[in-house]
Amino acid sequence: xxxxxxxxxxxxRTFLAxxxxxxxxASLGMAAWAQNNVEIDVxxxxxxxxxxxxxxxxxxxAGLFAAVKAHDAGAATMIVSKGRLGSSGLTPFxxxxxxxxxxxxxxxIGDFVAAVSRSALGTNNPVYTRQLAEHSLxxxxxxxxxxxFDQTLANRPFMRPITERAIPLLERVVITxxxxxxxxxxxxxxxxxxxxxxxxxRAKSVILCTGAGGFKPNxxxxxxxxxxxxxxxxxxxxxxxxxxxxxxxxxxxxxxxxCYDGWGDMFERIPSTNGVEVHHDLGxxxxxxxxxxxxxxxxxxxxxxxxxxxxxxxxxPEEFKNRAPPEGGxxxxxxxxxxxxxxxxSPGANVGGASAGMAIHKSEGxxxxxxxxxxxxxxxxxxxxxxxxxxxxxIYTQIGSxxxxxxxxxxxxxxxxAEYAGLADTPVIPDARIAEIVAEILAPLRREAGYxxxxxxxxxxxxxxxxxxxxxxxxxMMQAALAYxxxxxxxxxxxxRAANMHELRLAFETRNMILSxxxxxxxxxxxTESRCSHYRLDYPELDDENWRAWINxxxxxxxxxxxxxxxxxxxxx
Amino acid sequence: MKLSARTFAxxxxxxxxxxxxxxxxALGDAPxxxxxxxxxxxxxxxxxxxxxxxxxxARSNETLLSLFRPPQIQKVHKVIAYTAIGVIFLHxxxxxxxxxxxxxxxxxxxxxxxxxxxxxxGIVLGLVAWGVMVVLGxxxxxxxxxxxxxxxxxxxxxxxxxxxxxxxxxxxxWHSIALGRHTDLAMSVFFVTLALLGFALLARLYWAAAPKKxxxxxxxxxxxx
Amino acid sequence: MTIKSINGCIGCEECVKSxxxxxxxMERGKAVIAYPADCQICHLCRMYCPVDAIEMAPEKSxxxxxxxx
Ligand SMILES: Cc1cc2nc3c(=O)[nH]c(=O)nc-3n(C[C@H](O)[C@H](O)[C@H](O)COP(=O)(O)OP(=O)(O)OC[C@H]3O[C@@H](n4cnc5c(N)ncnc54)[C@H](O)[C@@H]3O)c2cc1C
Numbered sequence: 001x002x003x004x005x006x007x008x009x010x011x012x013r014t015f016l017a018x019x020x021x022x023x024x025x026a027s028l029g030m031a032a033w034a035q036n037n038v039e040i041d042v043x044x045x046x047x048x049x050x051x052x053x054x055x056x057x058x059x060x061x062a063g064l065f066a067a068v069k070a071h072d073a074g075a076a077t078m079i080v081s082k083g084r085l086g087s088s089g090l091t092p093f094x095x096x097x098x099x100x101x102x103x104x105x106x107x108x109i110g111d112f113v114a115a116v117s118r119s120a121l122g123t124n125n126p127v128y129t130r131q132l133a134e135h136s137l138x139x140x141x142x143x144x145x146x147x148x149f150d151q152t153l154a155n156r157p158f159m160r161p162i163t164e165r166a167i168p169l170l171e172r173v174v175i176t177x178x179x180x181x182x183x184x185x186x187x188x189x190x191x192x193x194x195x196x197x198x199x200x201x202r203a204k205s206v207i208l209c210t211g212a213g214g215f216k217p218n219x220x221x222x223x224x225x226x227x228x229x230x231x232x233x234x235x236x237x238x239x240x241x242x243x244x245x246x247x248x249x250x251x252x253x254x255x256x257x258x259c260y261d262g263w264g265d266m267f268e269r270i271p272s273t274n275g276v277e278v279h280h281d282l283g284x285x286x287x288x289x290x291x292x293x294x295x296x297x298x299x300x301x302x303x304x305x306x307x308x309x310x311x312x313x314x315x316x317p318e319e320f321k322n323r324a325p326p327e328g329g330x331x332x333x334x335x336x337x338x339x340x341x342x343x344x345x346s347p348g349a350n351v352g353g354a355s356a357g358m359a360i361h362k363s364e365g366x367x368x369x370x371x372x373x374x375x376x377x378x379x380x381x382x383x384x385x386x387x388x389x390x391x392x393x394x395i396y397t398q399i400g401s402x403x404x405x406x407x408x409x410x411x412x413x414x415x416x417x418a419e420y421a422g423l424a425d426t427p428v429i430p431d432a433r434i435a436e437i438v439a440e441i442l443a444p445l446r447r448e449a450g451y452x453x454x455x456x457x458x459x460x461x462x463x464x465x466x467x468x469x470x471x472x473x474x475x476x477m478m479q480a481a482l483a484y485x486x487x488x489x490x491x492x493x494x495x496x497r498a499a500n501m502h503e504l505r506l507a508f509e510t511r512n513m514i515l516s517x518x519x520x521x522x523x524x525x526x527x528t529e530s531r532c533s534h535y536r537l538d539y540p541e542l543d544d545e546n547w548r549a550w551i552n553x554x555x556x557x558x559x560x561x562x563x564x565x566x567x568x569x570x571x572x573x
Numbered sequence: 574m575k576l577s578a579r580t581f582a583x584x585x586x587x588x589x590x591x592x593x594x595x596x597x598x599a600l601g602d603a604p605x606x607x608x609x610x611x612x613x614x615x616x617x618x619x620x621x622x623x624x625x626x627x628x629x630x631a632r633s634n635e636t637l638l639s640l641f642r643p644p645q646i647q648k649v650h651k652v653i654a655y656t657a658i659g660v661i662f663l664h665x666x667x668x669x670x671x672x673x674x675x676x677x678x679x680x681x682x683x684x685x686x687x688x689x690x691x692x693x694x695g696i697v698l699g700l701v702a703w704g705v706m707v708v709l710g711x712x713x714x715x716x717x718x719x720x721x722x723x724x725x726x727x728x729x730x731x732x733x734x735x736x737x738x739x740x741x742x743x744x745x746x747w748h749s750i751a752l753g754r755h756t757d758l759a760m761s762v763f764f765v766t767l768a769l770l771g772f773a774l775l776a777r778l779y780w781a782a783a784p785k786k787x788x789x790x791x792x793x794x795x796x797x798x
Numbered sequence: 799m800t801i802k803s804i805n806g807c808i809g810c811e812e813c814v815k816s817x818x819x820x821x822x823x824m825e826r827g828k829a830v831i832a833y834p835a836d837c838q839i840c841h842l843c844r845m846y847c848p849v850d851a852i853e854m855a856p857e858k859s860x861x862x863x864x865x866x867x
Contacts, residue, residue, distance in 0.1 A: 087816040172820070290865075752806055752808055
């Protein structure tokens with residue numbers, strides 16, 4: 001018997017190794033299409049209902065202040081968060097808290113706002129920039145009282161005011177739906193991670209403090225955030241802004257996913273305050289350098305910065321040149337930047353995209369229709385990283401202003417929502433609507449087979465994370481990526497499977513990331529210029545004539561994604 | 574001849590009560606942490622082994638009695654026991670103290686979380702064992718005042734002391750098997766074996782003492798030479 | 799291998815609660831690493847653990863996608 005000796009065919013041994021590798025990935029939940037071996041009895045899943053005046057979704061800095069201030073303004077308030085208070089979202093990792101203290105600052109608040117606007121090339125909303133400076137000291141004082149500046153971990157200090165006020169707190173509940181009835185907000189729904197239970201909460205007013213999001217990138221502690229708030233709000237008609245901006249954090253090329261290690265001792269630091277220091281911290285300049293000169297890029301966190309100029313690339317206003325520290329630097333760097341390299345890490349080899357899928361803090365999120373964090377849906381508010389307030393603009397300007405901004409906006413939204421709730425009638429949500437939502441929540445658990453969320457996420461990462469897609473942008477490339485993303489949206493998102501509550505969370509997060517990717521591509525395609533952290537190779541210049549405007553996104557009646565301009569100096573119409 | 578037997582006994586004792594726990598520690602696959610934390614772990618392991626060793630540094634150990642004078646044994650028993658009790662007394666604090674040197678949870682918060690985790694059997698056992706050990710230490714310290722109060726005087730005291738020691742050992746052993754990061758299978762078997770041997774020695778002594786006949790007959794029958 | 803091992807767990811559930819990514823779950827009174835692929839190596843579990851039971855490693859257990867190689 002003769003066997004064809006095919007040199008390209010895998011030998012039995014390599015074949016076994018290959019299938020072993022696949023089986024390994026499958027056991028990690030990475031399998032693509034597969035049977036759904038559901039671990040729970042989906043028919044036995046129960047629904048728990050709650051009711052409150054003001055519902056705060058999110059347990060970070062914004063959620064904390066939203067709840068405290070809504071309660072103090074007299075509203076029955078409840079917090080729900082998919083993670084723990086002060087130990088989820090980005091809040092646990094930010095350590096520098098900006099305070100405008102008139103006693104120590106040499107300039108006025110007006111000077112500060114003007115400096116931010118100059119650095120932000122007009123992309124900031126000066127109303128929110130001013131608000132930040134005006135309220136930061138008061139928020140810092142409250143945090144001091146609660147012990148926030150005494151310890152590394154935020155959960156205990158955050159629990160102080162919540163326990164004192166006996167504000168109900170639901171942790172490890174993933175919210176998947178906002179509920180709108182009669183044109184205004186009526187509540188929210190989701191499920192518990194620790195029990196086979198869906199949760200529906202009726203509320204007169206809802207404040208989204210759900211933070212930002214990304215594509216579960218490696219090297220930035222963003223794995224739990226997928227723009228859930230924006231996507232849920234988008235689906236009930238809210239406007240979303242700022243999707244074209246880019247956070248440009250990098251990570252080390254050795255073990256890029258090790259974000260603790262990559263940030264030196266930052267995560268173990270005790271938070272502190274800092275005063276006015278306005279930069280133009282791009283971050284994406286390293287992406288441009290990598291694009292033009294190849295890899296790996298020297299000048300990682302803690303290393304000597306390269307001094308040679310690369311022609312072209314993102315524009316930095318003259319006034320702010322050479323002032324930007326290399327990717328942050330000192331304690332409590334900008335939106336947070338690594339300090340020196342930790343022991344055992346050679347500074348230098350560096351890779352971007354650590355925060356892929358996230359824009360500049362406060363630039364991306366719900367469009368505010370006034371100076372009190374209200375959205376275009378009556379009763380729906382947002383604060384912090386979930387609100388597209390453009391407080392700092394499409395670029396990191398004032399260092400440490402992200403934590404302070406979340407605190408300030410949380411407090412303002414809390415008071416505004418309580419005021420709204422005081423006048424609003426108790427919403428009625430028909431049982432049929434609840435049943436429909438519960439069915440939607442449980443759908444991935446009921447699928448007999450489907451795509452594994454982890455696999456779809458990895459596929460999405462492969463499309464969106466490469467440097468030449470969302471960092472160094474080009475029309476043709478973004479069109480190509482958009483075609484992929486639409487495919488995921490239409491043929492994968494509806495077929496995600498989940499075997500347990502953990503995977504159910506991953507399924508919704510994956511769906512949200514796909515929609516966020518679509519928003520990012522569409523907004524980036526629409527902005528035919530380069531400004532701040534948005535850099536297009538095919539439109540490298542600033543275009544003040546056409547683009548002194550933000551881009552707002554909403555869902556049209558036919559379900560398609562619509563984009564519109566909103567001039568920098570105007571509120572939405 | 575006598576001297577070399579003594580030396581042998583000391584070497585054997587050290588090998589069993591210091592060498593073996595160190596060996597099992599070294600062979601165990603619990604991850605190594607900072608030198609300070611590992612040093613504290615080793616200290617605690619040795620302290621517990623020493624506590625187990627007390628069953629063998631007592632009247633119950635005929636072999637030893639034949640080699641050393643009772644006051645000598647008693648003195649060593651006392652020094653080692655007080656030291657070990659001191660270490661185990663601090664054991665709950667030693668677990669959280671290194672946290673002073675790093676970010677993360679503050680030592681006091683960690684301590685409170687730990688000792689109020691009453692839903693966990695291992696923690697409850699540890700707390701009770703710690704309490705029993707404190708009673709053990711305090712009663713030993715005041716034994717001169719206590720002994721006259723027992724109906725059986727010194728014998729009564731011995732039963733009392735032995736009962737506390739056995740209770741402590743059972744509770745602490747269970748606690749360490751349930752929770753200890755270094756109490757893997759080998760270490761557990763080692764601890765249990767020492768404990769069972771110790772209990773057996775004690776039981777033999779008490780059973781021997783219980784009937785009011787001359788005890789020598791029974792004991793010498795069991796004494797190895 | 800992300801979060802690597804848990805030794806000396808006292809079952810207080812602090813790590814389960816403080817993990818943003820729901821990597822750790824309770825099983826028979828002890829914390830277990832249930833979903834290591836989702837670990838973002840942020841060390842919050844380790845920092846919250848009162849008895850310092852958690853051992854971390856810088857490697858991720860699934861392929862890592864970065865923007866340039
Ligand atoms: C490494 C790093 C360093 C930083 N350094 C600084 C710094 O030095 N100074 C500074 O000012 N800023 C810094 N920042 C930024 C700052 O931490 C954030 O901007 C700020 O904490 C955002 O707070 P937030 O409350 O708006 O959102 P987050 O803290 O992100 O909170 C979001 C909350 O929403 C919850 N949530 C999300 N989705 C759902 C859902 N579907 N259902 C229920 N709950 C949900 C999450 O569980 C979480 O509790 C840093 C960030 C990082 C990552």
